[in-house]
Amino acid sequence: MGSRYERYDVVVVGARCAGAPLAALLARQGLEVCLVEKGEPASGTPSTHIFEADALAFLDSLGVLDELRATGAPLIARADARVGDLRWPATWPVRPGDPGGVMSVRRFRLDPVLAGAAQQAGAALLTRTAVTDLVRAEDGRVTGVRVSSATGGEETGRGGERVLRARLVVGADGRASTVARLAGARSYHVTPNQFALFWGYFADAEIGEPTFAFHRWADRVVLGLPTDDGLYQVQVGVDPARLRAFRAGLPGSLLEYARACEPVAKALAGARLVGEPHGMTHWKGYFREPAGPGWALVGDAGHFKDPTAGRGIGDAFLQAARLAETVTGHLGADAAELDEALRRWGAWRDAEFVEPYWFAAGIGSLAPLPAVLPEVLRGMRRAGVADSLFDMVNHRAMPSDIVTGPRLLAAVGRLLARGRVGVLREVARLAADDRRRRALDRHPRYEADSPRHEMS
Secondary structure (H helix, E strand, C coil): CCCEEEEEEEEEECCCCCHHHHHHHHHHCCCCEEEECCCCHHHCCCCCCEEEHHHHHHHHHHCCHHHHHCCCCCCECEEEEEECCEEEEEECCCCCCCCCCEEECCHHHHHHHHHHHHHHHCCEEECCEEEEEEEECCCCCEEEEEEEECCCCHHHCHHHEEEEEEEEEEECCCCCCHHHHHHCCCEEEEEECCCEEEEEEEECCCCCCCEEEEEEECCEEEEEEECHHHCEEEEEEECHHHHHHHHHCCCHHHHHHHCCCHHHHHHCCCCEEEEEEEEEEECEEEEECCEECCEEECHHHCEECCHHHCCHHHHHHHHHHHHHHHHHHHCCCCHHHHHHHHHHHHHHHHHHHHHHHHHHHHHCCCCCCCCHHHHHHHHHHHCCCHHHHHHHHCCCCCHHHHCCHHHHHHHHHHHHHCCCCHHHHHHHHHHHHHHHHHHHHHCCCEECCCCCCEEC
């Protein structure tokens, strides 16, 4: 067939926020790594590209933070938060050694920096190269990938075909993961989106002290913060029932929604839109089976949550770091030991991200916010600890660390004292939802994965 065979320790498919850091970490441990990307990292990809304190610490340890700061994206230490009828100014919680609280860098700038770190660590990078099949041993174990290069040529064999053999193949190739499909990874905890998301970039915004605005009230979600090149990024959630009118009214409808949020309206007072707005109208949240004989999934390939929570990039970094430790510690062992180590990594992934997953689905829901949530936060604000809500966004606290039993009971008591008897039905419904989700965590319901990804 004219195919060319090459051998590596690990083949990582996808050279973006999950795959490139994983390849860099593995290569730094002396492993032979091939990083395969079907496009070009600099081409960008649909993303809200916000990352928080834990991700900034990871990027600093990876040695790329200075490059990202050179894009002009500021480190943000302040937040303007609104949840329901409660609004407060917040200081973003950080730990000693954290470079900052939150940052936004567009993906056509971020992804090449991450891919460059992998190359500098010694990983081979193949761009414009698509995986066409998994290579399997007689017992069904994955032992590599078959790829096709868009450029072809003598160096890749006739027709650009290539076979890359490896002890482990990692799919880091996003929601429409080819590796997940070919490996037969099933999806579970599947949740369809409710809001549609639209975002755009504005020049000449009145930024002042860099601040992350996050307002979630009634049927609205609005985010605003500075990003690279001196631009201001705005993201809004749109009820799908209003989607046709919203799209027809672009870009004015984006501005109308954004200006419903006071701090964003102030920033945009003299600003002008740069380029066309972007949109994401249909998606599914999910977990996919994380690993099998000779393969694993990391980042969005294995788990995707409602992007309103802003945790896709940070979660990808966390998974990549933990998977790198697992692989370097067990790749040299026999196949059974490696498989067991990957199984444990997958169990860690599910336990680590399932509670934030359900919380993100709730924040991204069209249902009215439970009155008890802003009341809990109101009590926390009186106690001077409301800013710790953002440690949940840093993935350094779980939702159950914020909405604790004592805080919930105190909030219910205050609402009842004000005559809000409906809070009892609300809390009963929340408790029933929690029991249902815990049951699903123990006994997942698997679904065929055929998500719709509609971009604007």
